[in-house]
Amino acid sequence: MAHHADIDPLSGVETTGHEWDGLQELNNPLPKWWLYVFFATVAWALVYWVLYPAWPLGSFHTKGLLGWTARSQIESDLAAGHQAQAKYLDRIAAATVEQIHDDPDLLNFALAGGRSAFAVNCTPCHGAGGQGNPNFPILADDKWLWGGTLSDIYQTIQHGIRAADDDTHMSQMPRFGADGVLKPNEINDVAEYVLSFTKKSTDAAAAGRGAQIFADNCAACHGDHGQGSLEVGAPALNDGIWQYGGDKSTIVQTVTYARQGVMPNWSKRLDDATIKQLAVYVHELGGGK
Ligand code: HEC
Numbered sequence: 001m002a003h004h005a006d007i008d009p010l011s012g013v014e015t016t017g018h019e020w021d022g023l024q025e026l027n028n029p030l031p032k033w034w035l036y037v038f039f040a041t042v043a044w045a046l047v048y049w050v051l052y053p054a055w056p057l058g059s060f061h062t063k064g065l066l067g068w069t070a071r072s073q074i075e076s077d078l079a080a081g082h083q084a085q086a087k088y089l090d091r092i093a094a095a096t097v098e099q100i101h102d103d104p105d106l107l108n109f110a111l112a113g114g115r116s117a118f119a120v121n122c123t124p125c126h127g128a129g130g131q132g133n134p135n136f137p138i139l140a141d142d143k144w145l146w147g148g149t150l151s152d153i154y155q156t157i158q159h160g161i162r163a164a165d166d167d168t169h170m171s172q173m174p175r176f177g178a179d180g181v182l183k184p185n186e187i188n189d190v191a192e193y194v195l196s197f198t199k200k201s202t203d204a205a206a207a208g209r210g211a212q213i214f215a216d217n218c219a220a221c222h223g224d225h226g227q228g229s230l231e232v233g234a235p236a237l238n239d240g241i242w243q244y245g246g247d248k249s250t251i252v253q254t255v256t257y258a259r260q261g262v263m264p265n266w267s268k269r270l271d272d273a274t275i276k277q278l279a280v281y282v283h284e285l286g287g288g289k
């Protein structure tokens with residue numbers, strides 16, 4: 001820039017020599033505060049540049065003296081998280097499901113952990129939040145096949161139902177039709193009787209004949225009034241809740257072939273602390289006993 005040491009007569013300040021339509025630019029110094037901030041940012045940038053990864057050099061970059069990387073940051077965050085969890089997980093592993101349930105701290109932790117373990121392992125069969133699916137029981141109600149206390153649920157999740165496990169829940173409804181125990185007309189009649197528990201029977205005569213068939217063949221497991229039995233995991237037939245379906249043809253199908261649903265034994269796949277958290281979570285879902 002050409003420099004003319006011209007002085008503006010009005011302000012007495014030197015001008016830069018730039019002029020637009022008779023207006024001249026004054027050469028005032030930069031404000032002090034602005035300069036200091038500017039120098040501070042330069043100093044900050046230099047320090048940052050030396051300490052942190054900064055300068056791209058083709059396929060790599062300067063690493064910085066601190067050795068910081070976004071990856072190592074995440075790893076140490078995760079490690080800190082695991083450590084915070086380990087404290088709880090150790091206590092959960094050492095406690096009974098009842099003790100976990102009665103300790104507000106552990107209960108909160110277990111409900112959160114149980115919820116996420118449930119979403120990963122259980123929703124494919126039991127539905128989100130345990131709301132059930134055709135062929136798979138609802139866990140979010142207070143009707144239980146094998147018992148709804150904390151320790152019942154813990155036991156069920158550990159060892160499964162009809163699973164390959166020495167301590168699994170075991171019972172087998174007979175294949176009344178397929179194995180020729182009952183004739184098709186008898187199955188029709190007992191199905192009508194089952195429907196009469198929920199006032200859905202449309203054939204009173206058949207339901208009447210079915211009552212004796214039920215007493216002889218079914219009541220041992222399902223109870224005199226179809227109330228079910230936790231002992232053998234026989235569902236109640238009088239509560240309007242159906243795992244396989246409560247229409248006539250589905251009931252005929254169930255009595256003809258039986259179902260023998262299988263619930264995996266999770267002690268083979270999940271650690272004990274996770275199973276305990278699941279038990280507490282499922283218990284809470286279902287308004288457990
Ligand atoms: C492959 C499908 C499947 C998966 C996955 C599964 N379950 Fe089940 N579960 C079943 C079936 C089928 C039954 C009912 C068995 C029967 O007829 O008695 C059942 C029954 C249960 C019961 C007994 C309910 C009662 O009323 O007594 C509990 C508790 C349970 N499951 C919890 C779980 C949990 C927790 C998980 C995840 C860790 C899980 N299940 C994953 C299929 C599954």
Ligand code: HEC
Pocket residue numbers: 171172173174176190191194213214217218219220221222232233234235237241242243244245246251254255258259260261262
């Ligand atoms: C040995 C015990 C036993 C006997 C006897 C038995 N059941 Fe069952 N029943 C069960 C069990 C256990 C289930 C659970 C389903 C499974 O096998 O997975 C079941 C399920 C059912 C279901 C399905 C319920 C649903 O929610 O979908 C119906 C319906 C049923 N039984 C009707 C009968 C009738 C009718 C008889 C007599 C002709 C009978 N059962 C005899 C044990 C028995």
